[in-house]
Amino acid sequence: MRILITGASGLLGRSVFKQLSSNPVFSVTGTAFSRAGENLIRLDLSDCEAVKTCLQQVNPDIVIHCAAERWPDRCADSPDTAWQLNVRSTEFLAKYCNENDTQLVYISTDYVFDGSTPPYKADDNPNPVNFYGRSKLAGEEAVLNNGNHWVLRLPWLFGPVAYLEESGITALLDTLREQKPVTLDHWAIRFPTSVEEVAEVLEQCLLRIRSGINFEGIYQWSGDTACTRYELAHIIAKACNLNAEHLSAESEPNFTVPRPYNCQLDKSKLTDMGISGSEPLEQQLLRNLKPFIAD
Template sequence: MKILITGASGLLGRSVFKQLSNNPTFSVIGTAFSRAGENLIRLDLSDSSAVKASLNDIRPEVVIHCAAERWPDRCADNPDTAWQLNVSSTELLSKHCSEINAQLVYISTDYVFDGTAPPYAPDDTPNPVNFYGRSKLAGEEAVLKNGNHWVLRLPWLFGPVSYLEESGITALLETLREQKPVTLDHWAIRFPTSVEEVAEVLEQCLLKTQRGIQFEGIYQWSGDTACTRFELAHIIAKVCELSAEHISADSKPDFSVPRPYNCQLDKSRLTNLGIKGTEPLPQQLARNLKSFIQN
């Protein structure tokens, strides 16, 4: 199976590219834009002609669309840029994929929900509370109306990073190491999810596709640990043997851009197919933070 991954230089895309490339069943090609390098093709997803030419040249059977503007604050500050990547480029990509009979897997978010009535099933009615969620929902709608494609919704992501601030989760290690008094959100319930686990989930899905199982519509995946940012900092502190005494809790929502309260995703549509994760959260965190602890 030939697979094309967009955003293969990003937090999620790197792990997906690595996981699938290590499986001899797959032939994997990655694209990137600003961080294209030796192993990745440079591709501007806003350039319809370039996207069409690349797809016609590569002829992938599956395209995993990891490229996105995933920071809610940046989306709010630069809505036109975010809409271009999360919606307009996604719609073009889905249409071009349909033209060559490639199936697009669109990576979406739990932020399509307002967080008032968890857990959310894939067919529950979305109601995003911020621009990021609205842009990703519009991306979902564009994908699903333009061919035999499917959506994978994910929550708060972390994993192997080149610098701690690449994920809001790993960035908490720096907050702990600085030992300066700080207040962290203790209101919004989040579900930290490993990009390495997501890559394994996608691999399992693609292997099932090869065995004739059809994927269509919306699927969801999530880590199993519910925690606030304040609680997660304490989990990381325990894993890394650091003090968290300088951290205090803010139990009221205090965000520059609105966040939903609890967008827990029901992942039973995938688990009922036998799709599963492999590690508990502390083990995932320890593996990804170990090198930063030693430095």
């Protein structure tokens, strides 16, 4: 099975590329833009002709579309740029994949929901509260309206990072180590999710497709631990043996860009198929933070 991964230099894309490349039943090609290299093809997803050429050369059975503008504040600051990547480029990619009998897997977000009535099933009505969520919802619609494609919604991600600030979750290690008084959000409920686990889930999905099982519509995956940012900092502190007494809790929403309260995703559509994760949150966190902790 030939797999093409967009955004293969990003937080999620790197783990998906690594996981699938380790399985000999897959022939995996990755693309990137600003961080191309290391066996990744440089591809500007806004260049339709370049996208056509890449797909013609690779001729994939499946495209996993990890490339996205995923930071809500950056989406709000540069809406045109975010819409181009999250929606327009996605729509063209979906149409062209459909014309060439290639299935597209679109990575989306829990932020398509407003967070008022969790947990959310895949067929619940979305109602995003910020521009990022609206752009990802529009991307979902572009994908599902342009072929036999499917969507995988994910929540707050972390994993192996090149630098701690690459994920808002791993960035909490510096917050803990600096020992300066700081107030962290203790209002929004989040479900930290490992990109390595997501990569394993995608591999399990692709193996089922390879065996003849049809995937279509919307699927969801999430970690199982509910926590606020303040609570997560305490989880990291305990896992890494760090002091958290300098942290204070902000119990009211205080965001520049609105955030939903609790977008817990119901992942039963996948777990009912026997798809599963492998590690507890604390173990995942410690493994990914260990390279940044001095012995």
